[in-house]
Amino acid sequence: MSTTKPIIELRDVRKSFGAFEALKGINAVINEGEFFSLLGPSGCGKTTLLRMIAGFEPPTAGDISIDGKSMDGIAANARPTNMVFQSYAIFPHLSVADNVGYGLKTKKLPKADIKREVDGALAMVDLVGYGDRGAHELSGGQRQRVALARALVMRPKVILLDEPLSALDKKLRDQMQFELRELQKSLGITFILVTHDQEEALIMSDRIAVMFEGEIAQLATPEELYRRPATQRVASFIGVMNFLEAKLESSSDQGVTLDIAALGNVTLPYQAVPQGMNPAQIAKVGIRPEMLTLLFDPTDKAENEVQAEVVSSDYYGDMTYYSVSLPNQKDPVIISMRNTAGRSIAAPGSPVRVGWGVESVVLFE
Amino acid sequence: MKRGTAPNWLTIYAVAYMVFLYAPVVLLPLFAFNDATIIAFPLSGFTTEWFKVLWSTDALHSAVGNSAVVAFVTALVSTFLGACAARASSRYSFPAQKGITGFIMLPLVLPEIIVAVSLIVMLMQLGLSLSLLTVVAGHVLICTPFSIAILSSAFAGLDQSLEEASFDLGESRWGTFRRVTLPLVMPGVISSLLICFTISLDEFIIAFFLTGTDATLPVYIWSQLRFPTKLPSVMALGTILLALSVGLLLLAEWFRRRAVRRQGLDASSSEGLL
Ligand SMILES: Nc1ncnc2c1ncn2[C@@H]1O[C@H](COP(=O)(O)OP(=O)(O)OP(=O)(O)O)[C@@H](O)[C@H]1O
Ligand SMILES: [Mg+2]
Numbered sequence: 001m002s003t004t005k006p007i008i009e010l011r012d013v014r015k016s017f018g019a020f021e022a023l024k025g026i027n028a029v030i031n032e033g034e035f036f037s038l039l040g041p042s043g044c045g046k047t048t049l050l051r052m053i054a055g056f057e058p059p060t061a062g063d064i065s066i067d068g069k070s071m072d073g074i075a076a077n078a079r080p081t082n083m084v085f086q087s088y089a090i091f092p093h094l095s096v097a098d099n100v101g102y103g104l105k106t107k108k109l110p111k112a113d114i115k116r117e118v119d120g121a122l123a124m125v126d127l128v129g130y131g132d133r134g135a136h137e138l139s140g141g142q143r144q145r146v147a148l149a150r151a152l153v154m155r156p157k158v159i160l161l162d163e164p165l166s167a168l169d170k171k172l173r174d175q176m177q178f179e180l181r182e183l184q185k186s187l188g189i190t191f192i193l194v195t196h197d198q199e200e201a202l203i204m205s206d207r208i209a210v211m212f213e214g215e216i217a218q219l220a221t222p223e224e225l226y227r228r229p230a231t232q233r234v235a236s237f238i239g240v241m242n243f244l245e246a247k248l249e250s251s252s253d254q255g256v257t258l259d260i261a262a263l264g265n266v267t268l269p270y271q272a273v274p275q276g277m278n279p280a281q282i283a284k285v286g287i288r289p290e291m292l293t294l295l296f297d298p299t300d301k302a303e304n305e306v307q308a309e310v311v312s313s314d315y316y317g318d319m320t321y322y323s324v325s326l327p328n329q330k331d332p333v334i335i336s337m338r339n340t341a342g343r344s345i346a347a348p349g350s351p352v353r354v355g356w357g358v359e360s361v362v363l364f365e
Numbered sequence: 366m367k368r369g370t371a372p373n374w375l376t377i378y379a380v381a382y383m384v385f386l387y388a389p390v391v392l393l394p395l396f397a398f399n400d401a402t403i404i405a406f407p408l409s410g411f412t413t414e415w416f417k418v419l420w421s422t423d424a425l426h427s428a429v430g431n432s433a434v435v436a437f438v439t440a441l442v443s444t445f446l447g448a449c450a451a452r453a454s455s456r457y458s459f460p461a462q463k464g465i466t467g468f469i470m471l472p473l474v475l476p477e478i479i480v481a482v483s484l485i486v487m488l489m490q491l492g493l494s495l496s497l498l499t500v501v502a503g504h505v506l507i508c509t510p511f512s513i514a515i516l517s518s519a520f521a522g523l524d525q526s527l528e529e530a531s532f533d534l535g536e537s538r539w540g541t542f543r544r545v546t547l548p549l550v551m552p553g554v555i556s557s558l559l560i561c562f563t564i565s566l567d568e569f570i571i572a573f574f575l576t577g578t579d580a581t582l583p584v585y586i587w588s589q590l591r592f593p594t595k596l597p598s599v600m601a602l603g604t605i606l607l608a609l610s611v612g613l614l615l616l617a618e619w620f621r622r623r624a625v626r627r628q629g630l631d632a633s634s635s636e637g638l639l
Binding site for chain 1: 524526527529530531532533534535536537540544545548549
């Protein structure tokens with residue numbers, strides 16, 4: 001990821017199915033060698049966008065260019081992209097080797113070259129010696145690898161993956177997430193991954209486009225997305241976020257002073273206000289559960305404190321999630337605490353002090 | 366509980382029904398091997414004489430040849446048309462899709478005599494002379510719906526992403542059809558060929574109306590029924606035809622099941638993962 005040469009440029013890409021607008025003007029630049037994810041709830045248009053990049057469907061309006069060339073009028077079989085399908089689409093009448101070599105055969109490569117390339121690709125996905133197996137003699141994870149090898153062997157500029165891991169069980173999925181990421185890093189090929197699993201996107205991606213209803217709500221690195229979500233919707237889609245009522249009290253040289261109903265007045269530096277946000281429009285602030293602390297010991301200290309009451313607790317082994325009611329706040333907030341030796345769970349109804357820091361506050365309109 | 370003791374009326378009905386349905390068919394080989402020119406019980410003795418007579422009848426041979434040509438061409442044309450229609454109705458949606466499909470399937474339930482009469486009226490109006498070609502045309506009309514029915518299930522079971530994957534891997538549309546679509550629907554295609562062949566081979570009414578001077582096998586058989594002495598050899602011929610038809614249908618069913626199995630496996634592998 002040393003280069004930042006754009007490989008895919010999406011300019012105001014739109015797609016309508018009849019009167020229904022599936023994509024409402026997508027703009028994004030994806031860089032060479034990047035692991036890019038399209039993340040969003042079901043029906044937001046992720047697959048539609050991926051299929052248009054692959055060339056299976058033309059956009060209704062807008063332009064898609066790959067490696068500096070507009071893809072307008074260029075069919076899927078002439079694009080430098082290859083797809084890993086959600087169903088894997090392994091050809092059932094062909095062996096593993098013939099599946100992987102399928103695309104090379106269309107290129108009219110000599111048999112010996114095909115065999116060498118296929119063996120190389122199978123080695124890459126850890127399937128050495130599986131070449132003669134039939135498609136039906138494979139487990140889910142192995143099918144996934146064959147589908148990946150079949151795309152890799154073509155040496156495309158971009159590999160498109162539509163929820164490639166959703167069919168696998170949790171353990172295999174975790175392993176494949178890691179392997180996929182390692183493979184992508186070592187090959188340096190651009191990967192575009194479609195997923196509705198925010199955890200998967202956060203773990204694997206260099207950058208993520210969060211989509212809702214055919215629009216990109218935010219395009220950022222995983223860390224930025226988590227720490228600085230642009231909207232309340234993004235914030236609650238990526239992990240858990242506590243929202244608190246707030247309004248602008250005053251502005252000064254030090255920054256903006258907000259009146260947060262549950263926490264009192266607080267002054268934030270101007271850097272905390274996202275670009276393009278008018279401080280007068282601020283309506284809510286957000287704080288992640290792990291950014292709030294319960295101060296159990298009288299000696300525990302925090303930057304700011306507020307008196308509160310435990311409503312309930314959920315024990316997760318390594319963590320406990322507390323529901324805590326803050327003053328002047330209707331819904332209780334969620335606070336996650338790492339469990340340590342010698343500390344018991346606070347009982348419902350017990351009064352606690354809640355500590356928080358100014359840097360953890362995210363502003364929303 | 367009761368099954369073993371008291372007679373079950375439903376069982377009796379079923380047995381009677383089967384006897385009624387198949388007894389005449391059983392009579393065919395019975396008299397074909399019977400050593401008497403008169404078709405009546407009791408049977409007098411065993412002979413293969415009637416089959417030997419068939420061997421030396423030239424008119425029969427030309428009828429067999431005509432039927433084979435007609436059935437072969439009909440099977441090819443119907444299956445080709447059926448494949449196109451089945452693919453279109455399983456892949457694309459177009460206006461009035463249901464209505465159009467319904468009209469194509471209509472000959473399946475239309476009385477053959479109606480089809481035959483309307484075809485001959487039309488051919489006369491067009492001033493076309495009757496020949497084996499017109500028989501083929503009529504047979505294609507009645508065979509295509511069967512072909513569509515068989516191939517629709519073959520195409521419907523085909524995962525569309527397989528074709529897309531092939532296209533995505535750089536293959537052309539035609540190459541995709543040849544390397545992916547065709548091998549996967551092949552058992553269905555063979556089954557359709559066999560069934561269309563069998564239907565055309567056995568079909569009488571349309572062939573009778575539309576054939577010119579070249580008789581097909583069923584038409585030839587019918588013409589022989591007027592001569593009582595020929596009856597036993599007609600029985601022998603019928604026996605051969607029966608065996609052939611049953612054999613072809615069994616083969617077709619075997620291919621159809623194989624197609625379902627192939628795709629069932631494919632379908633379960635893509636569904637099972639969801
Ligand atoms: N061929 C089509 N005809 C009509 N509507 C379509 C078609 N393809 C997709 N849509 C609609 O476009 C919207 C986006 O579909 P898409 O498949 O891109 O969603 P997605 O984000 O991939 O969802 P999922 O996570 O469920 O796969 C959906 O509302 C869907 O119903
Ligand atoms: Mg999708």
